[in-house]
Amino acid sequence: METIQTIQTRPFTDQKPGTSGLRKKVRVFQQPHYLQNFVQSIVDALPESGRQRLVVGGDGRFYNREAIQIILEILVANGIREVLVGEGGILSTPAVSNLIRQTGADGGIVLSASHNPGGPDEDFGIKFNNASGAPAPESVTQKIFDSTRSIQQYRRMPLPPVDLSAGRSYRFLDTDVHVVSSVDDYARLMTTLFDFDRLRDAVSQGRVNLQFDAMHAVTGPYARRIFHDMLGLKPAFLHNVSPSEDFGGGHPDPNRVHAHDLWERMMSAQATDLGAASDGDGDRNMIMGRNTFVSPSDSLALIAEHSACIPQFRSGLIGVARSMPTSTAIDRVAAALGIPCYETPTGWKFFGNLLDAGKVRLCGEESFGTSGDHVREKDGVWAVLCWLSILVETGLSVQELLQRHWARFGRSYYCRHDYEGLAAPAAEAVMQGLLADADTIARQSFAGNAIAKVDSFTYADPVDGSISANQGVRILFENGNRIVYRLSGTGTDSATLRVYLEQIEQRMDHLQHDALEFNRELGRFAHQVAQIGALTGAQAPSVMT
Numbered sequence: 004m005e006t007i008q009t010i011q012t013r014p015f016t017d018q019k020p021g022t023s024g025l026r027k028k029v030r031v032f033q034q035p036h037y038l039q040n041f042v043q044s045i046v047d048a049l050p051e052s053g054r055q056r057l058v059v060g061g062d063g064r065f066y067n068r069e070a071i072q073i074i075l076e077i078l079v080a081n082g083i084r085e086v087l088v089g090e091g092g093i094l095s096t097p098a099v100s101n102l103i104r105q106t107g108a109d110g111g112i113v114l115s116a117s118h119n120p121g122g123p124d125e126d127f128g129i130k131f132n133n134a135s136g137a138p139a140p141e142s143v144t145q146k147i148f149d150s151t152r153s154i155q156q157y158r159r160m161p162l163p164p165v166d167l168s169a170g171r172s173y174r175f176l177d178t179d180v181h182v183v184s185s186v187d188d189y190a191r192l193m194t195t196l197f198d199f200d201r202l203r204d205a206v207s208q209g210r211v212n213l214q215f216d217a218m219h220a221v222t223g224p225y226a227r228r229i230f231h232d233m234l235g236l237k238p239a240f241l242h243n244v245s246p247s248e249d250f251g252g253g254h255p256d257p258n259r260v261h262a263h264d265l266w267e268r269m270m271s272a273q274a275t276d277l278g279a280a281s282d283g284d285g286d287r288n289m290i291m292g293r294n295t296f297v298s299p300s301d302s303l304a305l306i307a308e309h310s311a312c313i314p315q316f317r318s319g320l321i322g323v324a325r326s327m328p329t330s331t332a333i334d335r336v337a338a339a340l341g342i343p344c345y346e347t348p349t350g351w352k353f354f355g356n357l358l359d360a361g362k363v364r365l366c367g368e369e370s371f372g373t374s375g376d377h378v379r380e381k382d383g384v385w386a387v388l389c390w391l392s393i394l395v396e397t398g399l400s401v402q403e404l405l406q407r408h409w410a411r412f413g414r415s416y417y418c419r420h421d422y423e424g425l426a427a428p429a430a431e432a433v434m435q436g437l438l439a440d441a442d443t444i445a446r447q448s449f450a451g452n453a454i455a456k457v458d459s460f461t462y463a464d465p466v467d468g469s470i471s472a473n474q475g476v477r478i479l480f481e482n483g484n485r486i487v488y489r490l491s492g493t494g495t496d497s498a499t500l501r502v503y504l505e506q507i508e509q510r511m512d513h514l515q516h517d518a519l520e521f522n523r524e525l526g527r528f529a530h531q532v533a534q535i536g537a538l539t540g541a542q543a544p545s546v547m548t
């Protein structure tokens with residue numbers, strides 16, 4: 004009989020969680036003790052009373068299964084009473100959040116590097132979600148990080164390879180391990196939020212046509228169950244629904260570049276009323292109509308505007324929230340609805356307190372994330388069901404919905420310019436330089452529009468009062484236009500500088516421009532005032548979306 008081993012280790016200095024947990028190259032995670040140190044640090048951050056039940060699952064990328072075996076050995080050795088693992092180790096990020104909430108678990112461990120590619124030379128990630136199903140707040144991630152900096156040993160119980168077929172249960176020492184369906188609980192939750200009878204009528208009879216691209220990632224099984232089995236969508240409208248460890252060699256990021264096939268189909272005669280894609284771990288979404296792309300910020304605003312079409316929200320939205328760089332389109336809808344709109348730093352974890360306190364019911368981010376108060380993560384499949392509900396209830400096309408929205412609320416022309424592959428010190432220098440030159444920049448103007456102020460965004464959480472400083476530099480124009488600069492917190496090697504551009508247009512005859520084109524000059528201005536070329540050597544953004 005094996006016994007619990009205490010393994011001597013040494014701290015790694017690079018285990019500080021970023022925007023969404025710890026993300027590194029697979030080879031970094033494969034170093035002896037690397038993953039083990041981090042998992043033991045998560046356990047050490049849990050209070051004694053928080054060690055009863057944990058959920059574990061991931062997006063199925065390369066190293067998912069090996070990581071789950073390692074995690075189980077550590078959780079058993081640390082006496083966690085019960086562990087629920089997704090079938091085959093698979094659970095989408097919103098499904099983990101849901102399982103934590105449905106089972107009253109103390110938290111969960113999510114294995115994913117989201118939209119980053121997978122494979123032996125690609126990315127892996129791990130994060131901890133708390134008992135409400137939300138990504139751990141900074142107070143907890145800091146505790147985990149502190150522990151990784153001082154850890155000297157971890158505990159493991161050697162286990163035979165654990166078969167993760169659904170329905171299997173095991174007892175290892177004091178720990179019960181149950182392998183649960185990846186999809187059942189999540190699909191059940193969706194039926195409580197949407198009118199599946201009405202959606203099925205529309206979809207199965209082809210009155211509203213949908214196509215969905217799972218990008219060979221985790222949402223494949225969810226899409227098959229919900230869109231095909233439950234709503235009667237023909238299999239030909241489901242693309243890339245077989246998950247693979249390397250996402251079919253692709254980049255599971257639902258945007259124009261990486262969901263290119265869907266994009267092309269939606270811009271051609273093969274278009275359907277609604278086209279959608281989701282990312283590696285199923286929390287992001289991209290929404291399209293015939294010949295139409297809906298920017299994530301507009302998607303959020305339109306879901307709020309038409310929330311009465313969504314049974315989940317029929318009792319009232321109460322409040323909404325967006326991350327600071329996300330466009331202000333939703334602010335205008337919230338004002339019209341007479342509800343508050345909160346502005347948080349980037350990172351879904353910042354919505355957790357607002358949702359738990361019942362201050363908001365709908366949240367979203369420019370980074371292709373939207374969700375409601377049913378879980379504490381963004382939720383890709385859910386966002387598609389929202390849009391489907393809006394199309395079914397209004398009888399309008401995606402394009403008509405957008406046009407009406409812009410005519411009523413004005414249009415936020417919104418773009419993001421990414422400067423990838425920068426040396427970290429150079430990227431930092433841009434951020435520091437902006438603050439150092441804030442007064443000089445504030446005296447400039449763009450296209451006749453004066454700058455009201457240049458500042459660094461600080462968030463005071465209205466629920467627990469915690470302060471998060473340095474969450475991005477803003478150039479705020481007097482007419483409401485904005486430029487926002489921040490450094491990405493999800494990369495695994497070099498630094499990425501993100502520049503977010505927003506220009507609000509109310510004139511009816513100026514609502515139909517191409518957003519990239521519309522913001523091109525503002526992008527040049529943003530590049531120049533921040534001295535990006537001089538400080539980083541980058542003469543232009545590498546990606547513009």
Ligand code: G16
Pocket residue numbers: 022023116117118286287326349350351352368370372490491492493494501
């Ligand atoms: C993660 C967070 C999101 C956040 C995004 C920003 O997304 O969950 O809340 O908006 O990162 O990424 P960056 O720091 O690179 O701008 P995901 O889908 O990668 O988990």
